[in-house]
Amino acid sequence: MPEILVTENITGDAMDQLHKEMDVSFEPDLWSDPEKLKEAVKGVNALIVRNQTQVTEEIIAAADDLQIIARAGAGLDNIDTKAAEAAGIVVSFTPQANSVSVAELAIGLMISLTRQIPAADWDTRAGGWNRQIFTGGELSGKTLGVVGFGRIGVLTATRAKVFGMTIIGHDDYVDPESPHVKELDAKMLSLDELLAKADFITCHVPLTDGTREMFNAELFGKMKEGAFFINTSRGEVVDENALARALQNDQIGGAALDVRQVEPPDASSPLNGLTNVILTPHIAAFTDEAQSRVVDAVCRDVQAVLKGESATDYFNFAKPRR
Numbered sequence: 001m002p003e004i005l006v007t008e009n010i011t012g013d014a015m016d017q018l019h020k021e022m023d024v025s026f027e028p029d030l031w032s033d034p035e036k037l038k039e040a041v042k043g044v045n046a047l048i049v050r051n052q053t054q055v056t057e058e059i060i061a062a063a064d065d066l067q068i069i070a071r072a073g074a075g076l077d078n079i080d081t082k083a084a085e086a087a088g089i090v091v092s093f094t095p096q097a098n099s100v101s102v103a104e105l106a107i108g109l110m111i112s113l114t115r116q117i118p119a120a121d122w123d124t125r126a127g128g129w130n131r132q133i134f135t136g137g138e139l140s141g142k143t144l145g146v147v148g149f150g151r152i153g154v155l156t157a158t159r160a161k162v163f164g165m166t167i168i169g170h171d172d173y174v175d176p177e178s179p180h181v182k183e184l185d186a187k188m189l190s191l192d193e194l195l196a197k198a199d200f201i202t203c204h205v206p207l208t209d210g211t212r213e214m215f216n217a218e219l220f221g222k223m224k225e226g227a228f229f230i231n232t233s234r235g236e237v238v239d240e241n242a243l244a245r246a247l248q249n250d251q252i253g254g255a256a257l258d259v260r261q262v263e264p265p266d267a268s269s270p271l272n273g274l275t276n277v278i279l280t281p282h283i284a285a286f287t288d289e290a291q292s293r294v295v296d297a298v299c300r301d302v303q304a305v306l307k308g309e310s311a312t313d314y315f316n317f318a319k320p321r322r
């Protein structure tokens with residue numbers, strides 16, 4: 001029977017079923033011990049991970065019988081996809097399963113920022129009744145800049161459109177004439193143009209060498225005064241010290257980060273002391289609905305690939321050699 005190794009806390013009905021049908025080792029803490037992981041992947045046919053397991057070239061080299069690395073989620077930055085492809089290992093992921101949840105959190109954070117919902121809540125609990133302080137603004141009539149106009153960016157823009165926002169986008173890989181751009185009546189701009197125009201900037205780029213710390217002091221300096229910045233993609237795309245300075249100097253109006261440069265973040269982060277910041281612990285994709293779809297999808301993909309069939313969404317197109 002094929003051996004399946006799960007190295008993070010990935011559970012649900014579909015996983016229970018997989019346990020019944022296949023030889024599944026559930027090791028939810030294994031991601032934190034790379035040496036132990038290197039040993040554990042030997043002889044394993046399928047590896048199921050979320051975002052904490054670093055599936056490096058070394059791990060892939062040690063995995064002598066691996067057919068599929070199934071990523072329960074959308075980002076592939078924790079997997080050396082090139083090494084997997086070279087080894088003939090399929091890398092599947094589940095971008096369709098959790099995108100709506102991420103887009104909904106991005107909208108929630110936009111409203112929370114402009115209406116100061118967390119601060120109003122703390123103040124009221126502390127006995128305040130400060131209606132004149134917590135005035136805020138509307139999304140309606142404002143411009144949303146979507147950096148990264150892929151699936152999640154488009155879902156966020158679609159929801160923002162319903163609130164009466166004007167959509168502008170930046171994405172080097174998206175044709176400005178493509179139907180989803182047209183349907184949203186969106187304009188694709190250079191990054192500098194977008195930063196100069198947007199009242200809200202929502203970031204949906206993957207983490208690559210090109211996007212690492214792309215939101216730095218220079219980019220924050222190019223944003224409109226009072227702009228709100230929202231990041232639900234990857235923390236490493238933001239230079240957090242530069243963001244803290246931009247917020248301290250009132251260069252921008254506020255920021256909401258669901259993802260951090262280091263997760264979990266250092267308790268001494270300068271962002272912790274700022275009132276115009278909302279911080280959440282990488283929960284964008286962690287709704288019940290999304291997680292159930294994600295687990296269904298990884299289990300389905302693992303079973304398919306182990307039977308010699310194709311995964312639904314996969315990164316590498318090389319015909320598996322194993």
Ligand code: MLT
Pocket residue numbers: 050051072073074075076098233285
């Ligand atoms: C994703 O990439 O799917 C989300 O950020 C959640 C996760 O990393 O598991």
